[in-house]
Amino acid sequence: MMVCALAGLILANLPETGPGLNALAAWIPLDLPGGLKLSLKDWVQDGLLTIFFLTMGLDLRQEAATGTLRDHRQVLLPMLAALGGVAVPILIYCLFNLGSPAGLRGWAVPTATDVAFSLAALQLLLPKAGPALQAFLMTLAIFDDLIGVLLIALGYSSLGQPGWLLVCLVGLVVWTLLVRATSRSFRLWRPLIPLFLLGALAGGLLAWYGLFKAGIHPVLAGVAMGLLTPVARSNEAGPSGTETAGIEPSHVQTSSPAEQLDRLLTPLSALVVLPVFAFFSLSIPLDQLGPGLLTDGVFWGTTLGLALGKPLGIMTMVILASHLGLRRPAGATTGNMIGLCQLCGIGFTMSFLIANLAFAGSPHLESALLGVLAGSVLSVLIVAVGTIPGRLRSARHT
Numbered sequence: 001m002m003v004c005a006l007a008g009l010i011l012a013n014l015p016e017t018g019p020g021l022n023a024l025a026a027w028i029p030l031d032l033p034g035g036l037k038l039s040l041k042d043w044v045q046d047g048l049l050t051i052f053f054l055t056m057g058l059d060l061r062q063e064a065a066t067g068t069l070r071d072h073r074q075v076l077l078p079m080l081a082a083l084g085g086v087a088v089p090i091l092i093y094c095l096f097n098l099g100s101p102a103g104l105r106g107w108a109v110p111t112a113t114d115v116a117f118s119l120a121a122l123q124l125l126l127p128k129a130g131p132a133l134q135a136f137l138m139t140l141a142i143f144d145d146l147i148g149v150l151l152i153a154l155g156y157s158s159l160g161q162p163g164w165l166l167v168c169l170v171g172l173v174v175w176t177l178l179v180r181a182t183s184r185s186f187r188l189w190r191p192l193i194p195l196f197l198l199g200a201l202a203g204g205l206l207a208w209y210g211l212f213k214a215g216i217h218p219v220l221a222g223v224a225m226g227l228l229t230p231v232a233r234s235n236e237a238g239p240s241g242t243e244t245a246g247i248e249p250s251h252v253q254t255s256s257p258a259e260q261l262d263r264l265l266t267p268l269s270a271l272v273v274l275p276v277f278a279f280f281s282l283s284i285p286l287d288q289l290g291p292g293l294l295t296d297g298v299f300w301g302t303t304l305g306l307a308l309g310k311p312l313g314i315m316t317m318v319i320l321a322s323h324l325g326l327r328r329p330a331g332a333t334t335g336n337m338i339g340l341c342q343l344c345g346i347g348f349t350m351s352f353l354i355a356n357l358a359f360a361g362s363p364h365l366e367s368a369l370l371g372v373l374a375g376s377v378l379s380v381l382i383v384a385v386g387t388i389p390g391r392l393r394s395a396r397h398t
Contacts, residue, residue: 004275008283041280050222052269057226058262065231077326081314082143086111088313089305096301106358108151110305112350115141118343132329148350156357160215168210174203176228231258281352284366298364302371307378311341345379
């Protein structure tokens with residue numbers, strides 16, 4: 001995703017490729033009825049990105065049913081930390097943009113943590129961080145994503161035609177009923193499963209279109225679909241006379257619809273959707289920014305909101321929660337916790353999306369996107385530089 005983002009930034013600023021890339025982003029591949037005359041970049045942002053939000057909803061659903069979110073005692077600390085990691089970046093961003101009403105519209109841009117990047121950086125830069133710290137980071141990122149979804153729904157959506165919400169509701173009902181039908185164990189239904197899946201897909205598209213027409217960002221339909229997908233495993237009747245060790249001869253347990261869908265969509269989301277989204281998001285010309293970027297409140301509010309506000313807000317809440325009796329993750333040292341909080345300043349997917357929603361058609365968009373990139377890179381560099389003394393000591397001992 002980072003490689004594609006940098007590639008988009010470079011190609012958009014080369015005289016040989018910049019005009020062609022801009023034309024590609026503005027190209028309208030389909031002229032569909034119903035107001036769906038969208039450019040290729042809009043289709044990526046509003047349509048293709050729905051797959052990522054669907055996988056997010058599936059992950060949330062599974063974590064709530066079988067993962068870390070089941071134990072309420074373990075989720076309170078990362079939930080509070082996530083709230084602190086959202087509040088402080090907003091405060092820092094607003095301080096840099098108090099005199100600019102247009103700039104203040106991006107208040108939510110530096111609030112997101114990209115769990116894939118932050119977890120990979122944690123394992124690479126802090127290899128001694130144990131499973132408890134990794135679980136803490138993942139749980140924190142889950143709440144961070146939930147807050148991001150709420151911010152998009154409440155802060156960057158305008159309910160222009162509320163009647164279309166009924167269409168969205170009908171689509172979600174169709175999706176829920178037909179996806180649940182595929183998990184039933186009745187053999188009689190097996191020939192109908194492809195029809196159920198096609199019907200569920202049609203329901204999902206209807207829900208997406210309903211949100212689109214209502215004025216709410218349609219990718220949120222993906223989250224709703226994921227949360228409505230069942231996670232309970234089913235017992236399918238096996239062939240008569242077959243026996244498997246530890247399994248009843250007449251029943252074989254199959255994975256849940258949520259697990260099956262997640263396995264199908266996660267590679268597509270990670271290897272196609274997010275890189276393409278990052279490529280088009282950062283395909284921005286820099287010729288109009290120049291030295292003015294050094295005094296741009298949107299750029300610095302975003303950069304420091306991520307690189308300073310996220311770790312400061314999270315660590316502050318962790319310290320306060322510790323005084324209230326909440327325990328830190330097992331094996332967590334002060335150094336590891338500081339490093340983990342700093343890596344939460346890596347924000348890509350959600351931050352890119354919020355920036356596009358906040359500043360669509362505005363000259364502030366380029367500043368916000370570059371601020372996301374700068375804040376994320378700075379967060380990684382701070383941790384990387386901070387681990388150098390420890391690595392040198394280890395090298396001397398060996």
